[in-house]
Amino acid sequence: MEVGGELESMEEGCLSLPGIHETVKRGNKIRVKYLDENLEAHEEVVEGYLARVMQHEFDHLDGKVFVDHISPLRKQMIKGKLNALLKGKAHCNYKVKTVRK
Numbered sequence: 556m557e558v559g560g561e562l563e564s565m566e567e568g569c570l571s572l573p574g575i576h577e578t579v580k581r582g583n584k585i586r587v588k589y590l591d592e593n594l595e596a597h598e599e600v601v602e603g604y605l606a607r608v609m610q611h612e613f614d615h616l617d618g619k620v621f622v623d624h625i626s627p628l629r630k631q632m633i634k635g636k637l638n639a640l641l642k643g644k645a646h647c648n649y650k651v652k653t654v655r656k
């Protein structure tokens with residue numbers, strides 16, 4: 556995936572980080588290459604909201620979450636919320652299970 560276009564800021568959230576929403580800057584255009592269910596190769600340019608969603612989801616494949624894109628200062632400011640999640644203290648409308656290593 557190649558990211559391009561103009562940087563746009565938008566608030567993001569994630570089922571993996573319940574209760575946390577932060578503004579994330581991402582390029583508004585991506586070029587993706589993928590294989591479909593018949594293993595045929597495709598290449599597409601995707602723009603706008605879908606480009607943001609795909610970047611967010613592709614990050615998960617690399618083990619990243621959206622807070623990895625916020626500033627160190629902002630991350631420090633929400634450290635308490637992130638640590639609470641690590642301890643299983645999540646407040647959301649869906650069931651969650653914290654797995655500690």
Ligand SMILES: [Zn+2]
Nearest residue numbers: 569570571611
């Ligand atoms: Zn997510």
